Amino acid sequence: MNTEKISLNTGITFAALLISSFFSFLNLALIARAITSHDFGMFTFFQSILLYLFILAMGGTEQTLLKLIPLKIKRGLDSYYSLLKSTQFFLTITSIFTVLVLVSIFPFVENYTQFDNVYMYILPLTLIIPAQTIILYFKTFNRSEFAYIRSVIPEKIIRPIAFFIILLIFNYLNLNNIGYIFFGFFLSYAIGALFSILFNRKTLIKKTVNFKFDSEIIKLAPSFTSIRLLNQFGPVAIVLLLGILVSGEEVGFFRAPQQTSSLINMVIMSMSMVFFPIMSNYYANERNNELEKMYKISTKWTLILGGFICLPMLIAPGELLLLFGEEFSQYGYVLQILVIGQLIKISTGSCGNLLLIMGEQKKMLINTSIQVLLTLIIAISTIPYFGLFGAALSITLSVTILNIMLVISLWKISEMHPFTRSYFGVFISILITVGVVNLIFVNVIIEPNSLSMLLKFLLIYFVYSALIYFTALDNNELDVLKNKIKKIF
Numbered sequence: 001m002n003t004e005k006i007s008l009n010t011g012i013t014f015a016a017l018l019i020s021s022f023f024s025f026l027n028l029a030l031i032a033r034a035i036t037s038h039d040f041g042m043f044t045f046f047q048s049i050l051l052y053l054f055i056l057a058m059g060g061t062e063q064t065l066l067k068l069i070p071l072k073i074k075r076g077l078d079s080y081y082s083l084l085k086s087t088q089f090f091l092t093i094t095s096i097f098t099v100l101v102l103v104s105i106f107p108f109v110e111n112y113t114q115f116d117n118v119y120m121y122i123l124p125l126t127l128i129i130p131a132q133t134i135i136l137y138f139k140t141f142n143r144s145e146f147a148y149i150r151s152v153i154p155e156k157i158i159r160p161i162a163f164f165i166i167l168l169i170f171n172y173l174n175l176n177n178i179g180y181i182f183f184g185f186f187l188s189y190a191i192g193a194l195f196s197i198l199f200n201r202k203t204l205i206k207k208t209v210n211f212k213f214d215s216e217i218i219k220l221a222p223s224f225t226s227i228r229l230l231n232q233f234g235p236v237a238i239v240l241l242l243g244i245l246v247s248g249e250e251v252g253f254f255r256a257p258q259q260t261s262s263l264i265n266m267v268i269m270s271m272s273m274v275f276f277p278i279m280s281n282y283y284a285n286e287r288n289n290e291l292e293k294m295y296k297i298s299t300k301w302t303l304i305l306g307g308f309i310c311l312p313m314l315i316a317p318g319e320l321l322l323l324f325g326e327e328f329s330q331y332g333y334v335l336q337i338l339v340i341g342q343l344i345k346i347s348t349g350s351c352g353n354l355l356l357i358m359g360e361q362k363k364m365l366i367n368t369s370i371q372v373l374l375t376l377i378i379a380i381s382t383i384p385y386f387g388l389f390g391a392a393l394s395i396t397l398s399v400t401i402l403n404i405m406l407v408i409s410l411w412k413i414s415e416m417h418p419f420t421r422s423y424f425g426v427f428i429s430i431l432i433t434v435g436v437v438n439l440i441f442v443n444v445i446i447e448p449n450s451l452s453m454l455l456k457f458l459l460i461y462f463v464y465s466a467l468i469y470f471t472a473l474d475n476n477e478l479d480v481l482k483n484k485i486k487k488i489f
Contacts, residue, residue, distance in 0.1 A: 016152035021263045023160035025323075028259050030167050032252070032324040034176040041243070041252035042115045043181055048239040048255070050128060052232050053102055057133045059094035060224030061087050062140045063356055064217055070284040079214075084141065086214040090221070095133045099126045115243065120179060124186035131189040135159070138196040150199050159192035223361035230368035231352075234375035234398055238391045241379050246387060254388050256324045257317070257335035264309045264342040279350065283357045291354075292416045299349025299418035303426045304468060306346040311430065311460050313339045315437050319453055334392045341396030347427075348403040349418050351410045363409050371402035425471030433464040 032040050065087060072080040103126060109118050135155045142151035166184035170176065235258065242251045282291040313320060317332030317339075355364050375398040382390025411417050437460050441452070473481065 012148045013152055016156040020156035020160050023164050025259060025263060027160065027163050027167060028256070029323040030164075030171070031181055032256065032328070034167070034171060035178055035181065037249040037252050037327070039178040039181075041247075041249050041255070042118075042178060043185075043252075044255035044259075045109075045115065045239055045243055045251050046118075046121070046125060046182075047185075048236050049102070049105070050125065050132075052229070052236045053098050053129060054132050054136070055225065055228045055232060056101065057091070057095050057098040057129050058136050058225075059090060060221040060226075060228065061091060061217070062136065063224040063228075063353075064220045065140050066143065066280055067220065067357060068214075068216060070281045074284070082212055083214045083217070086212075086217055087137065089213065090217050091133055091137055095130045098129050102126055102129065121182045124182045128186050128189045131186070131193040134193040135189070135196045138200050141200070154192045154196040154199065158195050159188050162191040163188035220361075223365065224356070227356070227361065227364045227368055230365070230372050233372045234395055237372075237376060238379055238383075238395060241383055242388075242391060245383055250387060253328060253331055254334065254391055256321055256328045257331055257338055257392070260320060260335055261313065261338035261342050264306050264313075264339065264346060279354065280357050288414075292414075295349060295351075295354060295416055296418055296420055296423070299347070300420065300423045300426060300472070302346050302349055303423070304472060306343060307426060307430050307433075307464060307468075308461065310339050310343050311433055311437075311464055312457055314434055315460060316453065316456055331388060334388045337389070337392035337396050341399040343430075344396075344400045344403055347418075348407050351403075351406045351416075351418070354410055354416065355406065355413070358413060360409070360413060363413075364406075367402060367405045367409060370405065371398045374398045374401060422472045422474050426468065429464055429467035429471055432467055433460060436463050 028044075031043060035043070065083070068083055069080065072083045103122065106118055106122060109115060139151050139155055142148070163184060166187055167181075170180050170184060239251055239255065242254055279291055279294060282288070282294065313335055317335040318329040319332075321328040321332060321335060352364060355361075375394050378394035378397055379391060382393060384390075386393075407417065437456060440459065441456055469478075469481075
């Protein structure tokens with residue numbers, strides 16, 4: 001795949017994730033303003049549980065397909081289509097099992113958390129799981145075939161926009177209660193699943209094969225599922241602990257900065273969606289030099305793009321959280337702590353994916369298990385005394401330790417690392433931008449208002465862009481940029 005094609009696909013996925021993140025953030029802000037803090041805590045609590053259960057429902061097939069498809073194509077189309085059919089059968093089983101798991105945890109939620117009457121919302125919550133499984137299966141299938149537009153539209157564009165429209169309708173009809181919110185949440189997933197099927201109906205009809213279950217799915221799925229479940233356990237455990245040890249309102253106050261900081265994660269997700277299948281192909285065909293070069297380039301650009309998102313959160317966290325309501329703005333420090341963790345996460349790029357591609361699932365499991373253990377120890381030790389500060393600190397410290405361990409593991413196995421001179425230039429640019437903008441606004445602009453916020457954001461992006469140009473781009477990248485500017489003007 002040539003550079004222009006990679007750039008186009010990165011642009012498509014990044015734009016889709018930008019739209020998804022914007023509407024997800026906006027939807028959460030609308031919900032926070034429409035219902036009570038306690039009900040908002042309940043919604044975000046179950047949202048966290050569902051995100052965790054989606055991993056269980058997928059059974060590791062996202063990573064399994066991306067790893068196996070290049071190998072199956074080399075063996076022939078029958079092997080390839082047999083893998084796809086086997087995956088569909090496997091997902092049917094895992095989805096049913098996940099629904100049963102969700103139903104079984106309702107008594108725990110009712111008895112041990114601060115939330116009441118949770119059984120009222122069991123139907124829409126359970127129906128979300130098969131709908132999202134359909135969306136994610138077709139997303140993975142299309143990624144493997146480099147069909148990025150079909151891959152991202154149902155999940156990243158249609159579903160969040162559909163939920164936004166549903167929320168506006170509910171608000172117009174004055175249907176602002178938690179029951180309608182949960183129903184609208186399910187409806188958005190159902191619409192996304194419907195569009196996934198419509199976009200891929202030719203695949204479902206034409207690509208048939210004599211069914212023979214591919215046992216390699218069973219061999220890989222448990223390790224991939226375990227790794228992803230452990231990866232996501234930390235944030236979910238924090239939400240659970242807040243709901244048990246503190247209060248439902250605290251869950252809502254924490255989820256607002258947590259959701260805001262997760263906007264940074266869309267950068268690494270967009271890069272991963274493009275580069276994971278390409279890296280998998282490189283590794284399958286033993287093109288290791290190209291694999292290492294792509295890892296370094298993708299990591300640096302992940303960090304550059306992440307800087308544009310994290311800088312406003314570091315410099316003006318309280319102002320951003322005002323979108324959820326005035327009571328949320330006091331938790332700007334929580335957002336700053338979480339952003340530091342996200343920044344460290346994206347600075348290591350796709351090292352975790354590379355370890356999976358190389359068959360190092362055991363190392364990933366060990367590293368991730370250590371992270372989970374540290375998260376729980378720090379959270380249980382700090383949340384009862386420091387509340388949201390302890391929750392944010394536990395996530396950031398455990399994410400930092402995990403990513404350091406992953407980089408060391410990758411280096412020991414393959415001698416690959418993401419570090420270059422221009423890579424460190426990105427960090428220097430971020431630090432200088434934070435210092436310069438804070439210095440200017442502390443000493444020059446006193447009254448905070450909409451105009452000062454706009455000026456602050458413009459100054460952030462101007463200073464950061466200038467610093468990136470002079471410190472983080474190599475000669476080839478500068479030449480490409482200059483040529484692009486010449487073509488525009």
